[in-house]
Amino acid sequence: MKTKDALYNYCLRLADSNMIHGQRLAEWCSRGPFLEEDIALSNMSLDMFGQAEMLYEYASSLSEDELSADDIAFRRSEREYFNCLLVEQENGDFAQTMMKVFLYSAFAKQLYESLLNSNDETLSGFAAKAIKEVKYHLRHSSEWLIRFGNGTDESKMRVQQAVTNLWRFTQDMFEMNDADTALIDNGISFTTDTLFAKWQLNVNEIFAAANINTPEINNTITGGHNGIHTERLGVMLCEMQYLQRAYPDAKW
Amino acid sequence: MTEEEKEKQFQQRIDAGEKIEPRDWMPEAYKQTLFRQISQHAHSEIIGMQPEGNWLLRAPSLRAKKILLAKIQDEAGHGLYLYSAAETFGIDRTEMIAMLHSGKAKYSSIFNYPTLTWADMGAIGWLVDGAAIVNQTMLAKCSYVLYSRAMIRICKEEGFHQRQGYEIIAKMMNGTTAQRNMAQDSLNRWWEPSLMMFGPHDSESTHSKDSMKWKIKVESNDTLRQRFIDRTVEQAHHIGLTIPDKNLKYNKTTMHWETSEINWDEFWSVVKGNGPCNYQRISHHIHYHNEGKWVRDCATAFEKSREKENSSISI
Numbered sequence: 001m002k003t004k005d006a007l008y009n010y011c012l013r014l015a016d017s018n019m020i021h022g023q024r025l026a027e028w029c030s031r032g033p034f035l036e037e038d039i040a041l042s043n044m045s046l047d048m049f050g051q052a053e054m055l056y057e058y059a060s061s062l063s064e065d066e067l068s069a070d071d072i073a074f075r076r077s078e079r080e081y082f083n084c085l086l087v088e089q090e091n092g093d094f095a096q097t098m099m100k101v102f103l104y105s106a107f108a109k110q111l112y113e114s115l116l117n118s119n120d121e122t123l124s125g126f127a128a129k130a131i132k133e134v135k136y137h138l139r140h141s142s143e144w145l146i147r148f149g150n151g152t153d154e155s156k157m158r159v160q161q162a163v164t165n166l167w168r169f170t171q172d173m174f175e176m177n178d179a180d181t182a183l184i185d186n187g188i189s190f191t192t193d194t195l196f197a198k199w200q201l202n203v204n205e206i207f208a209a210a211n212i213n214t215p216e217i218n219n220t221i222t223g224g225h226n227g228i229h230t231e232r233l234g235v236m237l238c239e240m241q242y243l244q245r246a247y248p249d250a251k252w
Numbered sequence: 253m254t255e256e257e258k259e260k261q262f263q264q265r266i267d268a269g270e271k272i273e274p275r276d277w278m279p280e281a282y283k284q285t286l287f288r289q290i291s292q293h294a295h296s297e298i299i300g301m302q303p304e305g306n307w308l309l310r311a312p313s314l315r316a317k318k319i320l321l322a323k324i325q326d327e328a329g330h331g332l333y334l335y336s337a338a339e340t341f342g343i344d345r346t347e348m349i350a351m352l353h354s355g356k357a358k359y360s361s362i363f364n365y366p367t368l369t370w371a372d373m374g375a376i377g378w379l380v381d382g383a384a385i386v387n388q389t390m391l392a393k394c395s396y397v398l399y400s401r402a403m404i405r406i407c408k409e410e411g412f413h414q415r416q417g418y419e420i421i422a423k424m425m426n427g428t429t430a431q432r433n434m435a436q437d438s439l440n441r442w443w444e445p446s447l448m449m450f451g452p453h454d455s456e457s458t459h460s461k462d463s464m465k466w467k468i469k470v471e472s473n474d475t476l477r478q479r480f481i482d483r484t485v486e487q488a489h490h491i492g493l494t495i496p497d498k499n500l501k502y503n504k505t506t507m508h509w510e511t512s513e514i515n516w517d518e519f520w521s522v523v524k525g526n527g528p529c530n531y532q533r534i535s536h537h538i539h540y541h542n543e544g545k546w547v548r549d550c551a552t553a554f555e556k557s558r559e560k561e562n563s564s565i566s567i
Contacts, residue, residue, distance in 0.1 A: 023309060026317075026321060029301060029305040030301040030305045030324075030536070032544065033543070033544025033547035034547070035331060035332050035345075036332070037544075039325055039328045042321055042325040045321060046321050046325070049314060049317055050318065053318070069314060073314055146554075147550055147554040148550060151551070152550050152553045154546045155549075155553075158546070243311075250430065252312035252313050252316055252370070252424070252427075
C-alpha cells in the first residue's frame with residue numbers, strides 16, 4: 001500500500017471513530033439523567049465532532065478526488081467507514097454509554113500519546129490537541145464507573161451488564177491491517193501491541209476500584225478497520241446522511 | 253413596621269428605579285410572580301432542547317452539527333442558570349421539575365410545534381430566538397436583580413443563535429428550488445406562533461398589570477410584538493421570503509408594519525395543552541427523568557457511603 005493511501009485510510013479510521021462516537025453521544029441530548037450530565041454528554045459529543053472534523057479536513061487535503069471534509073464525512077456507504085465497532089454500538093442505558101466512553105477514551109488516550117511522536121506533523125499536532133479532551137472523557141467516565149460499582153445494587157448490576165455487552169468489541173480497536181504496516185515503516189503510526197498492554201493496565205485499575213469483573217468471553221468481533229461492521233452502523237448512517245442523500249445538489 | 257407599610261416602602265423603591273436583591277423584603281405576590289416566571293423560563297429552555305434535538309443527528313454538515321449542538325448546550329446552560337435563580341425563592345429544582353410534570357408549571361407554547369424540516373432549525377433560531385431577544389432585552393431591566401443579570405448574560409448568547417438561525421435560512425434561500433421552498437414553508441408555519449410568543453394583547457393579559465407596577469416587565473406585550481414584527485419583516489424581505497399574511501402592510505404614518513389579528517383561539521388551545529406536541533414534549537421529559545432515577549440514586553448512595561466510611565476510594 002502506498003504511504004499516501006495508507007495515511008488517507010488511517011485518517012478516516014480515526015475520524016470515523018470520533019464521528020460515530022460523537023453521533024451516539026449526541027443521541028443523549030435532552031435525555032440525560034440530570035441536567036449537568038446532559039451538558040457533559042453534549043460536551044463530549046462536541047469534542048468528538050471537532051476531532052473528526054480536523055481529521056476529515058486532513059483527509060480532504062490528501063484526497064485525489066478533491067473531496068471536501070463534508071463529502072468524506074457524509075457521503076460514503078457502510079463498507080467505506082473504518083471506525084472501530086465499539087463506538088457504533090447502541091448507547092443502551094447510562095451505564096453502558098459510560099462504559100463505552102471509558103473503554104474508547106482509554107484506548108484513544110494511549111493512541112494519541114503514541115501519535116505525539118509521529119513523523120507526520122499534522123497527526124502529531126492533532127494528537128496534542130485531542131489528548132486533552134480525551135483525558136477529560138476518560139476521567140469523567142472512570143468516575144462514573146466507580147460510582148456505579150460502589151453505588152446501589154441496581155447500578156452494580158447495570159455496570160456489570162454493560163461490560164458484558166461491550167467487551168467483545170474491545171479487541172477490534174487494536175486490529176492492524178495493511179495501512180498500519182505501511183505507516184509503521186515510515187514512523188507515522190506505531191504498533192498497537194504496546195498500546196494494548198497499557199490500555200489493559202488502565203482498565204484493570206478502574207475495574208478493580210469499581211468492583212467490575214472482566215468478562216470471560218471468547219467471542220471477539222473485529223472488522224471495523226476493514227469496513228466490516230455490525231448491523232448498527234448502516235442504520236445510524238441512514239439518519240446521519242439523510243439530507244446529503246435526499247438533496248445531493250444542495251449546499252447548507 | 254406593618255405589612256402595609258413595608259409594601260408601600262417596597263413600591264417606593266421600585267418607583268425610584270432601585271433593584272431588589274434576594275435578601276431584601278418583598279411582597280408575597282411579587283415573589284410568586286417572579287418564581288413562576290423564572291421557573292417557567294427555565295422549563296422553556298429545557299423543553300426547547302427537544303425540537304432542535306430532533307435534527308441534531310441529521311444536521312447537513314460538520315459545521316451545522318457543531319453549531320446546533322453548541323446552541324442546544326447553551327440552552328441547557330441557560331436552564332441551569334435560571335433554575336438557580338428561581339431556587340432563591342426557596343423551592344429546589346426537583347420540586348420545580350415535579351411542577352412541570354404535573355402541569356402546574358408551564359413553558360413557552362412555541363415548543364409545542366413540531367420541527368418538520370431542517371429549515372425549522374433556521375426558523376427557530378431566527379424567529380423564536382429573535383422574539384426571545386426582544387422580550388429578554390426588556391427583562392434585563394427587571395427590578396429583581398438576579399433575573400436581570402441572568403437576562404443580560406443569556407441575551408448575548410441568544411444574539412449568536414439568532415444570527416446563526418438567520419444564516420441557515422439565508423443560505424437556503426440562495427440554494428436550490430427545493431431549499432427555497434423548504435425555507436418559505438418553514439416561515440409559513442413559524443410566523444404566527446412566534447408572534448404569539450409575546451402573549452395576549454395587553455387588555456387580555458392577566459399578569460401584565462402587576463408585573464408592570466413592580467417593573468418585572470417594563471414594556472407591554474403589544475409594544476414588544478410590534479418591535480419584533482418591524483425587525484423581522486425587513487429581514488424576511490431582504491432574503492426574498494414572503495411573510496404569510498395577506499393583510500401585511502406598511503403604515504407610513506406610524507412607521508410600523510401592520511398585520512392580521514392573531515388566531516387567539518389557537519393560542520389558548522395550545523396553552524391549555526392541545527397543541528401538536530404538548531403531550532410529546534412532557535412525556536419525553538417525564539420518561540427520561542424517570543429513566544435517570546437509578547443514576548441519581550446511585551450518585552446519592554455513593555456520596556453517602558463515602559461520607560460514612562471515609563472511603564479510601566479516590567476519584
